[in-house]
Amino acid sequence: MSTSDPRRRTGGASLTGRALILVLVAVTLFVAMAGPVRSWFSQRAEIAQLRADVEATRERVTALQIEQERWDDPAFIAAEARKRLHFVLPGEVGYVTLGVGSEQEQQEVVQEDVRPWFEVLWSTTRDADAGPREGDGRKAGKQPAEPADDAGAAPDSGP
Numbered sequence: 001m002s003t004s005d006p007r008r009r010t011g012g013a014s015l016t017g018r019a020l021i022l023v024l025v026a027v028t029l030f031v032a033m034a035g036p037v038r039s040w041f042s043q044r045a046e047i048a049q050l051r052a053d054v055e056a057t058r059e060r061v062t063a064l065q066i067e068q069e070r071w072d073d074p075a076f077i078a079a080e081a082r083k084r085l086h087f088v089l090p091g092e093v094g095y096v097t098l099g100v101g102s103e104q105e106q107q108e109v110v111q112e113d114v115r116p117w118f119e120v121l122w123s124t125t126r127d128a129d130a131g132p133r134e135g136d137g138r139k140a141g142k143q144p145a146e147p148a149d150d151a152g153a154a155p156d157s158g159p
Helices: 017-071 074-085 103-112 117-130
Strands: none
Touching: 017 074
16 A cells, blocks of 8 residues: 555544534534424423412312302301301390400500509600600690681671
8 A cells, every 4th residue: 555545644634524514413403403402391391380380279279169168057157257247146245346456466465565554654644744756746845736716707697
């Protein structure tokens, strides 16, 4: 064999024509498949989300069916009427507490001020003597304007 044989190149290009075509085809396939693969992944995520929504809706339907069954019970209806509408049975005395809402809020109000009543009274009297506070909107030393007296108004010229 001679050194002029075209099949034997020792110092030639490292990338042959066939390898170049193979790389070009692989890149083209990769680019062509990128869109559908991305779409497939997004559809899978959407399907998972929809399945979760369906499961949550099923749980909600089950809860509503249980509640509907509760409303079919006359004892539950009577208890709800007593609670919500303040219905009382004949011979009972009904009463409604005003002010604080729930029992927990009532306990918070009771725990909020545990001082004896005379200390609370004394502190409110002391606060009243101190005068208005900074953000009260009234200036110190000035009294609010009194309403005009109708006695000094012009007499009405009736019919």
